[in-house]
Amino acid sequence: MDVDAFVEVHEPTWQRLEELVGRRRLDGDSSDELVRLYQRVVTHLSQVQASGGDPVLASRLSRLAARARTRIGGAREPAWRELARFALVSFPAAVFRIRWLVVAVAAVFVAVAAAVAAWVATDPAVLAALGSEEDLRQYVERDFVDYYSQNTAASFAGQVWTNNARIAALCVALGIAGLPVLYVLFTNAVGVGQAAGMLFAFDRGDVFFAFILPHGFMELTAVFVAGAAGLRIFWAWVAPGGRTRADSLAAEGRALFTVALGLVFVLAVSGVVEGFVTPAPWPTPVRVGVGLAVLVAFCVYVHVLGGRAVRAGETGDLRAADTGDLAPARG
Incomplete structure (x- = not known):
């Protein structure tokens, strides 16, 4: 995998997902977009890991996917339970x-x-x-x-x-x-x-x-x-x-x-x-x-x-x- 080319092609998707995750409120269209971009990012993550790509990039995408998943799934358990x-x-x-x-x-x-x-x-x-x-x-x-x-x-x-x-x-x-x-x-x-x-x-x-x-x-x-x-x-x-x-x-x-x-x-x-x-x-x-x-x-x-x-x-x-x-x- 050409990591630089992969990043150049998909960077806009990742940045858009980061933007949506960081918003305090999402309307219906934005929520749907969040789910679609989340699905794309986990696919990108699997491609990077399957090809033995850059571990730094894999870590970045993993963190981004985790944040998006948390936003989609709602609040986490209380800290005391963790x-x-x-x-x-x-x-x-x-x-x-x-x-x-x-x-x-x-x-x-x-x-x-x-x-x-x-x-x-x-x-x-x-x-x-x-x-x-x-x-x-x-x-x-x-x-x-x-x-x-x-x-x-x-x-x-x-x-x-x-x-x-x-x-x-x-x-x-x-x-x-x-x-x-x-x-x-x-x-x-x-x-x-x-x-x-x-x-x-x-x-x-x-x-x-x-x-x-x-x-x-x-x-x-x-x-x-x-x-x-x-x-x-x-x-x-x-x-x-x-x-x-x-x-x-x-x-x-x-x-x-x-x-x-x-x-x-x-x-x-x-x-x-x-x-x-x-x-x-x-x-x-x-x-x-x-x-x-x-x-x-x-x-x-x-x-x-x-x-x-x-x-x-x-x-x-x-x-x-x-x-x-x-x-x-x-x-």
Whole structure:
């Protein structure tokens, strides 16, 4: 397809549809014209996608068709219903679908972190490469613990939330490339392993677990979920199955970007735990128990609501009415 020629021929139709969609009121003739132009645009969209044309143009036409369809079909459901559907159906369904990949990512992450920790803790040369004796002692005896209380709890929770939400969003957004997701997961595993190795080298392993586990249960699980979502998006175009690569990538991208949005709220909870529970002067079993309870609640939420939604045919994708219409077209 000659994209430039296609745009030149059909641009007036698209602009006219945009004009009609943007009007506050439509008379009978304008409403009929809106429907006719909408039908033409979804045909144009299917032609662009079937020919493997410009994805930017396809995105533009998809958005235009969605706006026109909304105008034709009337008002959407109230916002609270959309939010309820997201929390009770879309997000748990998207996570439930990739649960075994999450488990695999978690297993590899923990294995890498444990290997790095053992290497740092047992090899004096590696330990020395991380800093001088004085610097290492200051880290394991003061800095590691002080990190969790150097700012007010609310401020620290906010910093942790934004940082971890950024990591989760990167994993999903870069999923199409595959390797960046593995890099993000690997560097985080190495970082955790180095910290553990340094504390174990100075017989402070109990301190490591006491200050990592309360928030780490949920925080690391969120990272595993984000990494699994990114890798699933990558696999969607590598092995699309019976769909075209474009259709497979679009469907999985929409469904799994739901994960990135949902993890913003999950990581907010993790940030609160890290800001208020991890540095609290409570017995270690109590702090770890709070973190474990948060993780168990999340797992039950995904298993019960997500499992029910998936059995009902949900994937985490948008409703069929919101994904864009396609009319039959030859390739």
